[in-house]
Amino acid sequence: MVQLIVTPETALADEPICIRATGLNPFQVVTFTASLTDEKGKLFQSRAFYKANEAGNVDLDQAAALGGDYVGVHPMGLFWSLKPVNPFRRLLKQDVMNSPFYIQLDIFDSLLLEDSPKIHPKASQMIERWFSGPGLQRIPVRNGRVRGAFFLPPGEGPFPGVIDLFGGIGGLIEFRASLLASHGFGVLALAYFAYEDLPRSLLEVDLEYFEEAANMLLHHPQIQRSGIGVISVCKGAEIGLAMAIHLEQVAATICINGTNAVHETPCKYRDLVISPIPHQKEYTQIHVSGALNFRRIKGDPRDEVNQQSVLPVEKARGHILFIVGEKDECLNSKAYAEQAMEQLKSHGRSNGTLLSYPGAGHLIEPPYSPLCFASWNPFLSRPFLWGGDIRSHAAAQEHSWREIQKFLRCHLAPSRSKL
Amino acid sequence: MAQIIVHPKTALVDVPLQIRVTGLLPSQLIMLQASLTDERGELFQSQVFYKADENGEVDLEHAGALGGDYVGIHPMGLFWSMKPKKMLSRLLKRDVINSPFLVHLSVYDITKPFSSSPDSLMASETVERWYSTPGVQRIQLKEGRVRGALFLPPGDGPFPGVIDLFGGIGGLVEFRASLLASHGFATLALAYFAYDDLPKNLDVIDIEYFEEAADILLRHPKVFGTHPLVSAFLSSPLLLSIGMAMATFLKQVAATVCINGVFLAEQVVIKYRNEKFFSFSQHLERLRINELGLLAFYSAVGNPQEEANKHGLLPVERAEGHILFIVGEKDYSVNSKIHAEQVMEQLRRHGKNNATLLSYPGAGHLIEPPYSPLCVASMNPFIPRPVLWGGETIPHAEAQEHSWKEILKFLRHHLTPTSISKL
Numbered sequence: 001m002v003q004l005i006v007t008p009e010t011a012l013a014d015e016p017i018c019i020r021a022t023g024l025n026p027f028q029v030v031t032f033t034a035s036l037t038d039e040k041g042k043l044f045q046s047r048a049f050y051k052a053n054e055a056g057n058v059d060l061d062q063a064a065a066l067g068g069d070y071v072g073v074h075p076m077g078l079f080w081s082l083k084p085v086n087p088f089r090r091l092l093k094q095d096v097m098n099s100p101f102y103i104q105l106d107i108f109d110s111l112l113l114e115d116s117p118k119i120h121p122k123a124s125q126m127i128e129r130w131f132s133g134p135g136l137q138r139i140p141v142r143n144g145r146v147r148g149a150f151f152l153p154p155g156e157g158p159f160p161g162v163i164d165l166f167g168g169i170g171g172l173i174e175f176r177a178s179l180l181a182s183h184g185f186g187v188l189a190l191a192y193f194a195y196e197d198l199p200r201s202l203l204e205v206d207l208e209y210f211e212e213a214a215n216m217l218l219h220h221p222q223i224q225r226s227g228i229g230v231i232s233v234c235k236g237a238e239i240g241l242a243m244a245i246h247l248e249q250v251a252a253t254i255c256i257n258g259t260n261a262v263h264e265t266p267c268k269y270r271d272l273v274i275s276p277i278p279h280q281k282e283y284t285q286i287h288v289s290g291a292l293n294f295r296r297i298k299g300d301p302r303d304e305v306n307q308q309s310v311l312p313v314e315k316a317r318g319h320i321l322f323i324v325g326e327k328d329e330c331l332n333s334k335a336y337a338e339q340a341m342e343q344l345k346s347h348g349r350s351n352g353t354l355l356s357y358p359g360a361g362h363l364i365e366p367p368y369s370p371l372c373f374a375s376w377n378p379f380l381s382r383p384f385l386w387g388g389d390i391r392s393h394a395a396a397q398e399h400s401w402r403e404i405q406k407f408l409r410c411h412l413a414p415s416r417s418k419l
Numbered sequence: 420m421a422q423i424i425v426h427p428k429t430a431l432v433d434v435p436l437q438i439r440v441t442g443l444l445p446s447q448l449i450m451l452q453a454s455l456t457d458e459r460g461e462l463f464q465s466q467v468f469y470k471a472d473e474n475g476e477v478d479l480e481h482a483g484a485l486g487g488d489y490v491g492i493h494p495m496g497l498f499w500s501m502k503p504k505k506m507l508s509r510l511l512k513r514d515v516i517n518s519p520f521l522v523h524l525s526v527y528d529i530t531k532p533f534s535s536s537p538d539s540l541m542a543s544e545t546v547e548r549w550y551s552t553p554g555v556q557r558i559q560l561k562e563g564r565v566r567g568a569l570f571l572p573p574g575d576g577p578f579p580g581v582i583d584l585f586g587g588i589g590g591l592v593e594f595r596a597s598l599l600a601s602h603g604f605a606t607l608a609l610a611y612f613a614y615d616d617l618p619k620n621l622d623v624i625d626i627e628y629f630e631e632a633a634d635i636l637l638r639h640p641k642v643f644g645t646h647p648l649v650s651a652f653l654s655s656p657l658l659l660s661i662g663m664a665m666a667t668f669l670k671q672v673a674a675t676v677c678i679n680g681v682f683l684a685e686q687v688v689i690k691y692r693n694e695k696f697f698s699f700s701q702h703l704e705r706l707r708i709n710e711l712g713l714l715a716f717y718s719a720v721g722n723p724q725e726e727a728n729k730h731g732l733l734p735v736e737r738a739e740g741h742i743l744f745i746v747g748e749k750d751y752s753v754n755s756k757i758h759a760e761q762v763m764e765q766l767r768r769h770g771k772n773n774a775t776l777l778s779y780p781g782a783g784h785l786i787e788p789p790y791s792p793l794c795v796a797s798m799n800p801f802i803p804r805p806v807l808w809g810g811e812t813i814p815h816a817e818a819q820e821h822s823w824k825e826i827l828k829f830l831r832h833h834l835t836p837t838s839i840s841k842l
Contacts, residue, residue, distance in 0.1 A: 029704045049704035067705040087506070111703050113714070114803040129507065238662065282448050282468035282529065283486040288795045288812060289711055290502050373710040390710050399507045 002122035012127040013093075013101065014179055014366045014401060018078050019060040021107050021123065024052040031068070031112040033121075034078040038104045039094050044082040046371065049111055070391060076226075078105065079129075082370040088383040090375040093131050096178040097138045098381040100128040129368075131175045133182035138174075141188065141333070146213045147176050147198055148190040150220075151181035157222035160184040160229060160412035163213060163243075167234025169377065170194030170202070179366050180231065181314050183405055185412075186214060186223045192239070205239055205262075207246055207269035214249040227251030228316065229408045234258060234330065235364065241340070242267055242274075244316040251318040252411035257325055257333040257362050261301035261309045262341035277309045279300065291374035291385040293329050301339060313340045314347035319411045321353050323400050325360030329387030333362070355403060358395035361388020367398040374391055421522050421541040423659070429547040431601055432520070433788045433823060435495050436546065438479040440526050441469040449541070450487070450527040453478070453497035455520050458513050462504040463792060465497050468529065489813060492750035497524065498548075498790040499816040505658040507805050509785075509797040514598035515550040515570075516557045521548050550594045551603040557593075560607065565632045566617055567609040568593055569639070570600035577640035578605040582632060584661055588614025588799060589621075599789055602827055604834075605642045607632060611661070613800075624661060626668050626691035633671040641836070663762070664689055673740040674833035676826055679747055679755040679784050681720060682733050682762050689733075696731055714808035715751040715795045723761040735762050736769035743775050743829045745781030745822050751809035757783070777825060782818035783810020789820040 002023040011017060024030060033047040048068035050058045069081035082091065093101060106121035132138070135154025143149060149172065153159055162185045164177040170193045177189035190213050193202040217228055229252040232240030237258020244253035246269045267274040277299040285293040301310045313320070314355045323335035337354050344352045355366070361373050363386045371393045377384040421442040427434070444447060449471065452813050454464045467487035469477045479494045490502035501510070512520060525543040551557075554573025560566065568591060571576050581604045585592040589612050596608035612621045636642055648729045660680030666672050669689045689696045705718040721728045736743075744759040759776050766774050779786070785794050785808045796807045 047708070049706070053706070067703075068706055069708045070703075070709065081707070081708075083710075085712075111427055113706070277490070281486075283468070284468070285486050285490065286466070286488045286500075288502075288793065288810075307661065372711060388710070 002107065002109065004105060004125045004354060006105060006125045006127055009125065010128040011130070012098070012133060012179065012182055013131050013175075013368065014104045015129065016103060016368070017079070018084055019075065019105065021052075021307075022056065023060045024058065026052060026054045026056050026366065028052045028056070028109060029066075029111055030058060031110065032058075032078060032105045033108070033112070033115075034103050035083060035106070036082060036091070036101055038091060038101070042089050043085045044089075044091055045085060045115075046078045046081040046083060046370075047112065048077060049079075052096065063384050065225060070393075074391070074394070076368050076394075079103070079368040080110065080397070081390060085287075090372045091370050092173065093175045096131040096174045097136070100130040102138070103127050103129060103183065106133075128185045131182075134177045136178065136182055138178070138299055141216075142196075143216050144212055145209055146190070146216055147196050148172060148188055148213070150217075151178050151187045151189070152222060153181055153184050153186065156187065158224045158414070159222060160188060160414075161185070161217040161220070162187045162229040162408060162412075163210070163217060163225040164189045165192070165230065165232035165236030165240055167236045168202070176231070176366060180405075185229075185383055185408060187219065188217050202265050204265050205242065205267040207242055207267065210239065210243050211247050211249070211269075213245070213257075214247055218249055224414050226414055227412065229412050230254065231404065231408075232256065232258065233364070238263065238311075239267075241311050241313060241316075241320070242269070244318060244320055245311055245313060246272075248317065252321075252365040252408060253316070253318060254321045254323065255337070256323040256364050256400075257328050257331065258396075259298065259301070259331060259333075259336040260311055260343070261306065261336070262311065263298050263309070275308060276313075277306045286382075287329075287385050288372070288384075289374060289383070291383040292380060293385045295329050295331055298331055301336070310343075311340075313343050313352070314349050316351065319351045319353070319407070321403070324354065324356045324365060324409070325362055325364050325388060325393070326356060327360060327387045328362040329374035329385045330362040353407075355400060357392065357396035357400070359389040359392020360371040361393050362386040363388070364393070364396055364400055364409070367401050368394075369397060420527055421588070423526055423542045423544040425524060425544050425546055428544075429519070430549065431552060431598065431792060432548045432550055433598060435790070438494065438497070438524065440469075440471070440474065440477040440542070442542075443475040443477065445471060445473045445475050446473045447475065448479065448529055450529045451497060452525045452527065453501060454523045454525075455501060455510075457510060457520070461508045463501040463508075463510055464504065465501040465792075467500070484768055489542060490553040493816070494811070495790050496816070497508075498522070499792055499819070500812055501792040507797050509794045510792050511592065512594045515593045516555065519547040519549040522548055525839070530807070539719075550601075551597040552775050555597060555600045560635070561615070562635055563631055564628055565609070565635055566615045567591060567607055567632070568596065570597050570601050570606045570608065571603065571641055572603050576605065577643045578603060578641055578832065579608045580604070580636045580639070580642040581830065581834075582629070582636060582665075583608050584611070587801065589801075595788060599830075604830060605636070605639065621687055624664065624687055624689045626664050626689065626692050627663075629669070630669050631662065633665070633669060637671060639742050660758075662732075663735060663738075664691070664820055666742060668734050668737070670737070670739065672738075674743070674830060675740060675813050676743045676745065676829065677759070678745045678786050678822075679753060680744070680758060681755070682723060682735065682758050683755050688759050696733060708804075709751075709807055711796075712804070714802065714804045715807045717751050717754045720753050721759055732765070735765055736771055737804075738773070741773050741775075741829075741833050743826070744777065745786060745826070746776065746812060747782045747784055747786055747815070747818060748776045748778060749782060749809045749811055749815075750784040752784045777822060779814065779818035779822065781811040782816025783815055784808035785810070786815070786818055786822055789823050791819060792817070
C-alpha cells in the first residue's frame, strides 16, 4: 500500500518538512504534486518526477527529482516551485493570523503532466503552512499618522523592535512581519501609501512619518529601548537606507534589492529635501513573455548630474546589511549596493555588509516562497518582470532569512551600549 | 507634422523595409508601434521607444531603439519582435495566395508609457506583407495517398522541385512553400497526418508515402523531371526527422535542409519497404517546466549517443544527396545541436562529406523566414501544456535572416540541372 508520510503536517511557512513515500514498486517512476488555492481562489501547483529506489521508497531528503518543476535533490522543491495555473499571479498571504495556506501533497504512480479527473493519487496528505506562531498577537495601528499592523510575540519581552517596509506596490503586506515576529521580534508592518487614509500614490517620502512610526515602536512597553531595526525591500529599501542615515532611532537596517540614491520621488526630513533622479521610462524593455523590465529606467547615481540625490550612507550610525539578487530585473541592485559599500569604505566606515546572491531575483522572500518571476501590477497595463533563476533564488531565500535573523539579533541586543 | 515614410508598402514578407519618421521635434521621444491582426482575429504588436535626431527624424536604418520590444539598431525589429496579445498564440498565415498580412505602423508621442491613459497618435501607415508573388499558382493535391498543396512559380519552367514538411502540429502549413515558390522553386507543401483523410495520429512513418509524393512532384510537367528534389522542413519534438529519413532512403532526394531535427526514431516506428527503425528509449520523466510553467522537452528526447538508442538511429550514411543542418542553440524542445553533430559524426565515420552544419547561438526551435516574430512558446494540439520552443529575440531574428539566405543559396546550388547530373 502506497503511503505518503509528511512531518510535520502543521508548521510555520519558513520551516522545512520531511516528505517520504513508501509502498511503491522498485524503480517505479512517480509524480509528486503540490496544490494550493490562495485566498482569492487562484490555484498554484508544482510537480516533480522521481524514481523509487529498490525498496520502493522515495525520500525527498535524499532522492533526486528527474524532471518536472525542478531537478536534483531538493526536499522543499515542491514548495518553492509552485506556479500559478494562470501565469503572472503572485502568491501572497493576506490573513496571516487566522488561517494557514493549505497545501495538498499527492503522489501518483505514473508520469502526470497535468491533472486529470480520471487519474487519482495513490496517496495524499494535506499540510498547513502558517505565517504566525502560537501566541502571536496582531494589533492594528492607527496612531497619529501611522498606519500598519504590529505583531507582538507571546511573553513579556522586551523584544527587539523592527519596522518592515515593502515596496512600490503600496498597501500593507504583513506576511514577512508576522513570520519575523514568530521568531521573537516585535515587528511593525508599516504602510506608507495606497492604504486606508494614507495618500493614494507616493508623491514624496516624508521621513518624519517613518520617525513617528519608529518612536511609536520604541515607546511600546514590550519593545527594547536601545534602538530599532528596519527590514525593507525595493522602494522600501531606499526609504530604509534614508532612515538609517537620518534617524538615530535606527540601529540596524536590512536593505533588500534597493538603491543608494533617491529616485522618482523627493525625500524630505525636516527642512532637508533630497531631489530625486527621475525615471526614464523610454528605457523600459519588454521581455519575451511580454512582461515589462524596468531595470534600466533608474538613472545612474554615479552620473555628475545625479550627485545631490545620492544618499550619504556614511552618515548612518547603525549597521546595514545589503541583500542583493544578481538576477534582479526590477533594478540593478548589485550596482547600487556596491556603490553604497564603496562609499562607506571611502569614508573609513565598516558598518556595512553585502550579501550578493547569483541567480536570485528581486522578490527575495522568506524560505520556500515560490519564485515570482513576473506578476500583474495594479499601476501597469502589462505584467512586471522581477527575475530570478528558480533554484538559485530558492537557495538565496533560505540563506538570507537565516542571515537576517542573525543580523537583527546581533545588532539589536539589549546589552549593546546605544547610539 | 509627423509622417511615417515606408518603402516598399507592398512586398513579400521576406523583403526588408525602409522606415523613417519625419516632422518631429529635435530629440523628441516617441513610441513606434506595429500591429497586425491575424486571420483568427488575434492581435500581435510591438512597441519601441526612439529619440528623434536634431532634424526631428528617426530613420530606422541608423537610429538605435532605447527600449521596448528591442534595443539597438534593427531596421526590421518592429516585425520580428511582435508579440501576441493573447499569450502563446503563434503567428501563422493560412491563406497564402489571396491576402497579405496588413501591418499598421503608428507613431505616438509618449508621456506615460504602459499606463492606462492613451498616448497621442501622431501618424500612421499600413503595409502589406505577402506570402506569394503575383503569378504564383496554388494547386490542391489529392493523388493516390498523397495530400497537400503544390505551389508553382509564375512562368513556364521547368523549375527545381522541393517538398516542404512541417512538424508535429500536423495539418498543412503552407507559408514557407508559397515563399519558396515565389523564389522560383516548384514546392509541394506535404501533409502527412491530421489532414483530410490522412491518419489522425502518427505511430508509423511510412517513407513510401513520401516517395509517392516525390514521384508525383517529379512527374509534373513544370518540374525538372530527371532528378531529385529537396525536402526542406522543420522537425518537432517527439517526431522523427522525416526529411532526414527521405534523404537516407530515397534516390530522388538531391538535397535536404533539416531545421532543428531529431534523427532518432523514438515513440514512432519508421519504415521503408522491409526495413524498420525504432528506439525504445523514452525519458518523459526528464521533462522540465520553466519558471512560467512552460514545458521544455529537450532533456526528455533520446540522446543519439546513448547505446540504448543504437537501433533507432537512421543509417544516414546511405544518403546520396547534400544535407544542410540548421540548428538553434537555444532550442528548448529538442537538443538539436547534439542530434546534428551526431549525424555529422556518423557521416564522417563513413567517409562522407556531403553535409554542412549552421549553428546559431541564441536561436530557438522555430527558425522561420526572416522577420517572422519569435514564437518562444505555444500550445500544441497534442500536448496538455504549452511547449517552450526557446530563442532570444535578437539572435533569433538574425538567425532567420541569415539561414533563409543560406537555404535559398543551398537549394539553387544543388538543384540546378548541372549539379544534379553530377550525382
